[in-house]
Amino acid sequence: MRRPDLLATSLRFCALVALAPLFAGCGDDGDSARAERSGVAVTFFPLEDWAERMIGPEIEVRCPLPEGEDPIFWQPDSAAMESFRTARLVVSNGAEFEKWLAVASLPESRHVRTADGFSERFLEFEEQVAHSHGPSGEHVHMGVDGHTWVDPLLAIEQVRALEQALVEAYPEHAGVVHDRADALVQDLEQLDGAWxxxxxxxxxxxxxxxxxxxxxxxxxxxxxxxxxxxxxxxxxxxxxxxxxxxxxxxxxxxxxxxxxxxxxxxxxxxxxxxxxxxxxxxxxxxxxxxxxxxxxxxxxxxxxxxxxxxxxxxxx
Missing domain, CATH: 3.40.50.1980 (Nitrogenase molybdenum iron protein domain)
Structure with missing residues (x-):
């Protein structure tokens, strides 16, 4: 059986640490900059789709993750970090899913980790799991399992967390956001019933x-x-x-x-x-x-x- 490539994982972590100064540029930088921020920046597809359904017709939703990249081990470049820096709201999965967030400086005032509300139900990998696919090559899964959204009922909780964050960021669109979130939740409830x-x-x-x-x-x-x-x-x-x-x-x-x-x-x-x-x-x-x-x-x-x-x- 293949063994975890611990050296590759260590090098990957070191690369993230080396990028920390770049990530640090995403912190709050004054009232004028906050007023200029716009749009919703998300870390991977499920969040992009949910945000598009809830507020996409009115507000730009962007996902800097390149096609084919693994969102767990992706290392955002300067253009991607600028997309997050200039967003009014940054949305991530949480549950330690996006590894780059461990060294990024995203202010809590405009960053929502959608899985935070059920952290007591996070699952952990019982052992290190080596895996290889896409441009990221081989990597190792350990610690918290971040695949929360695959469970449709946990996905509902994440949708509700996103709904609340969108309403706080764009209160003028609260009515349509609530209505669209309710429709999305109904779809997810149907998925739960089918499972x-x-x-x-x-x-x-x-x-x-x-x-x-x-x-x-x-x-x-x-x-x-x-x-x-x-x-x-x-x-x-x-x-x-x-x-x-x-x-x-x-x-x-x-x-x-x-x-x-x-x-x-x-x-x-x-x-x-x-x-x-x-x-x-x-x-x-x-x-x-x-x-x-x-x-x-x-x-x-x-x-x-x-x-x-x-x-x-x-x-x-």
Whole structure:
């Protein structure tokens, strides 16, 4: 099994520390500068989509995160930091999700960490998890698991925190923000109902995950998901293949592998034909390349459609 690249992680942290003077420029710099700030700057896609739904028609919402970047380990450049510096409101996930915020100086008066309201329910990684995808290369997950928004009921709490922050930043738009937030919450409640309806069927299968992105969903719905560290663009390492085969054999139940993004076709075929494991893409929507109609909610609906079809296939 692959080992965490602790040297790479240390170098990444040192790079963040080296950028600290740049981040420090995001602090408050006087009443005149505050009056000139405008727009809402967010750290990754779910927050961008929610803010767009609530206030996008009236106020600019911007997300400096480049396409293909991992929002957890992204290191903002000067242009991105300027986007945050000039925003009236900065919105992040919190829960230690965006690692660069550990060294950034964003004043609390205009920065909302949307997950702060349920910090007592944060989950922690039980061990270091090495992972590699996108331009960021290999990195290690440790400490608090920041994938809170994947649970639709926690997402509702984050939407409400964002709603409050938007109203405080732009009180003249309070009415439409409240109405649109209520509509978004209804959509998320429907997602929760759809997940809950699938729970009995999910519990009749063995669930594996290519990456520990679904731990809050597992916690919410009482699911047992075994996490791996798999690259969707590479075939399984022998140790991973042996572990997956053992789990599938010992459970004597149909087995699903959940993927954050589409795995290569020969990997899907190998899992299916050699190990009897069916693959299904369940996107956390961190930084999707293609955004369907419905944005974040649309992505989650598509996830549930694929999951239902996969379960139907297991039953055939």
């Amino acid at each position: 809950a309806a699938l729970v009995p069927r999910l519990k009749s299968a063995t669930l594996l995950a290519s990456h520990p992105a679904y731990r809050y969903v597992a916690e919410r719905y009482g699911l047992d998901i075994v996490n791996f560290d798999l690259d969707p663009d590479a075939l399984l390492e022998p140790d991973d293949a042996a572990k997956a085969e053992r789990l599938a054999r010992e459970s004597e139940r149909p087995t699903l592998m959940l993927w954050e993004s589409t795995p290569r076709p020969d990997l899907v075929a190998a899992l299916r034909d050699e190990l009897g494991i069916v693959s299904v893409v369940i996107s956390p929507a961190e930084n999707p390349g293609v955004i369907p109609d419905g944005g974040y909610v649309g992505i989650q609906r598509d996830n549930l459609v694929r999951l239902t079809r996969a379960l139907d296939g297991l039953a055939d």
